[in-house]
Amino acid sequence: MAPKNLKAEAVSKVCCGKARDIPLSERDADELAAVFTALSDPVRLRLLSIISSASEGEVCACDLVAPIGKSQPTVSHHLKILFEAGLVDREKRGVWVWYWAVPERIKAVASRLR
Template identity: 55%
Template sequence: MSNQDVVVLAPTDESGACCPGLLTAPLDEGQAVELAKVFKALGDPVRLRLLSMIASRAGGEVCVCDLTPAFDLSQPTISHHLKLLRQAGLIDCERRGTWVYYWLVPEMTDRLAGILSRPTGEPLPGPAASAGAAS
């Protein structure tokens, strides 16, 4: 399967500008591009279900043969989605004999959760009034 996995987000180092989250400081274009790849990988119902099926698996890993029958899609299509999730760094896989097993990369989901979390005690934005959409 080749090791062309694209590491879209550096492990934990960087200039420390990625971890404080996107809600506290505007992120530069480079970080936005990398982050968008991961969110784009999550922006598909099939991939979300695949990810949840993999992540919620008791043993921590799933064989593709257990994933495919849950969808009305062809096997190549499932493989394609798994590839995108893998390239996004959300899952990883290993071939053992005939089958390929996938498991979650918790560091990536933790990273995303941290990025979407704002430091506790934030003064709550919003105009504290009305709602009405503009226009």
């Protein structure tokens, strides 16, 4: 709150006008908020950063526990949230589960922020 151009400018604008339509619908807002919720945790952001930058394009879940420094159930929980948000995909191969990023989804979210 910097300058103090008071009454003159304040009154120069019509204030408290009629309620316009909100650009973002309630449904869209709910969906977008759900994705941002998935992105709102530092552990998940770090998991996503590891998965996205994997040199082979994918990462074994077994390689995600140690670097994160949380328990295995906690990491599994966060991976599930990323998966359900559509930010990563996964596939079970034998005993292991491999995760990879979904760039289209990530870009789609980013484009909503412009």
